[in-house]
Amino acid sequence: MTRINSPAELEKVRKGILSNRDPKKPCITLCSGSACQATGSGEVAASLEAEIEKQGLGDKVAIRKTGCHGFCERGPIIVNHPAESAYFQIAPEDAPEIVAGAVKDDAVVERLLYTDPDTKEKITYESEIPFYKHQQRLVFGSNGSIDPKSIDDYLAIGGYAALEKALFQMNPDQVLEEVTKSNLRGRGGGGFPAGRKWAESRNAPGDEKYVIVNADEGDPGAYMDRSLLEGNPHSVLEGLMIGAFAIGCREGYIYVRQEYPLAVENLTTAIQQAEEYGFLGKNILGSGFDFSIIVHRGAGAFVCGESSALMTALEGRAGEPRPKYVHTAIKGVWDNPSVLNNVETWANVPLIINKGADWFTQIGTERSKGTKIFSLVGKITNTGLVEVPMGMTLRDIIFKIGGGIPGGKKFKAVQTGGPSGGCIPENLLDLEVGFDELTKAGSMMGSGGMIVMDEDTCMVDVARYFIDFLTDESCGKCVPCREGLRQMLKVLTRITEGKGSDGDIELLEELSVVAKEASLCALGTSAPNPFLSTVRYFRDEYEAHIKEQRCPALSCKELITYHIDPDKCQACMICFRKCPVEAVDGAKKKIHVIDQEKCTKCGTCFEVCPSRFSAVQKISGEPLPPPIPEEKRTITRKSKAK
């Protein structure tokens, strides 16, 4: 790689890369993000490579390992280029057909195409599959077509053009103005306007200023930042460089969780390649602008997602937040002005510079511009990452893109915003997603986790789950959070165990007010949200637990009993054999009975009982039916007697 010293040289390099590539040459792109690797994309890649070799197609077919395509439910995913046909749930055994098919014009292996669950028709192209059709993938779209370990791939799709534009056609003030005008709001949680933060740092006194990528994605059920870093690291780097130029920084940090090893690896490679080409280092592209980036791995603390805690961690100390009456944009890392934005926020910057704020503000709602990536998970048919314009309704996201709830179950709520967010009930499904809309409904945008819950999910248990999470993650610095959450957890646990008493809801509300008002950082002030939103929309569930010792969702272990309906049991022996604690009594042709003394309520019998029998039931809030007399337990099968 040679260092690029001017915009003209950059264009020359770009043209060189493109001229060496034949757009007509078949290329099999395989999703190699973390989620697909868990379903075996590594093995698929190996068998594809072996097969290409075996069929002697080494110079005719290329294979490219890309980042996450988003449709994790159906991974590993393959998209053939230039034919664009897409295959799902690929196994290593499929390699011979895929490779043989790739050299054909249409590149279609019928069997591996997506089948529409409604029409049962095969769909050839990703863009026509309902999951993708309703998305607008501006930030996330390139993930599926480039190899994240190749800077040339990024340059081939026009990468670093925005950096070049900022450095040579604009001055820092113009860049800042463009970002401010775009009304880009922080994608990590609060939705603070990025332009305002940047301006504050730019105008702050001091020579040493920093830009920081917050990649401490800690919300359980959210992994869009990981997918961006793994799949398109240069887009984040480019955004950071442009920000540094606008604010006047020479150094940037990326704070990334060490639990994301592939993201760390791809980022490190990307930085190295960018340095070799001269996008990082001294006198970038000959513009006189100097900038370097350091990767700091986070050692596992949820609170480090909070800006001041993250900055403390960057200094090599325990990540505890501090009061922010002086903003971190003025006094951040080592008391120097520091601008911290989330991964997705930075990745939006090159788009805004390339296409302009006017283009960006056409997308979205009045106060929330652009698109947002959500991680759509939980009790949903199409689990995956989806990017939609702000303003799309929750109903469209969950039902049109997500395909609704699996197993014919009924939708109950969607939890957004991670542990600081809240649960939104069915009657608000037509809510348009946007920063202010979600906050008004008692939840928040957060980083974009969207956890769908069905009728089997207990809302009291969900609140208890999040408060448990936050109690564990509270750094312990301030009392309302450290002690208040612990008390809230105690009360919530007691309710889910059927030991709640009158006044518990009011007590929780009181504790919530204190935590909200008096905690030091956003972890504490937003911690009561999971409780407050569930009690706001599902108060009847709390009351059922407290007053009737009943869990309406049949989920809280202490409040349910497993029972085998003697009229339905066919003595098939499945639950008898599968029960891990031998609590099922029975034999062939002898109706099974659960020994309640031995039962650990693991639910295995309930899951394995064939659905055509559905003999195992969960009972809550009512007494167990009297045991069936021993003499009536023998089944005589009339049909077989013939």
Added chain:
Amino acid sequence: MDIDRVDQIIDKHQGEASALIQVLLDIQTENHWLPQEALERISEKLQVSLARIQHIATFYKAFSLVPKGRHEIHICMGTACHVRGAPRVLDTVQDLTGIKPGETDLDMKFSLETVNCLGCCALGPVVEIDGKTHGKIAPGETADVLKSYE
């Protein structure tokens, strides 16, 4: 752990005090826990008090001050896994191994940890053992999975 190796890791980070967490992470990754001798060496070379190192080693979740078992079980307790039945998987694994999260059994065979999200939500509930992902796991299947580890 070999003290020379500890020195190498410290040198790789230019011996700067601000790199303390990065040094500890490298040692944790390589050795799976942080032995006292290593911490003392770091304290001496980086000129950081042992108290501050202890603070960091106990504050962040990635660090362990005790040795780990031969196999590390991570049970995902992320929200998506939670609503899909992760607590029942955890209960079963606890019963089978006789250890609670954060513990290692007496034979040093298994260490059990809960994690807050592995980001494979399509596969929930997920159990990861020694880096291998076992997805869509039911409580009744955990015994068979654990049996395959010696």
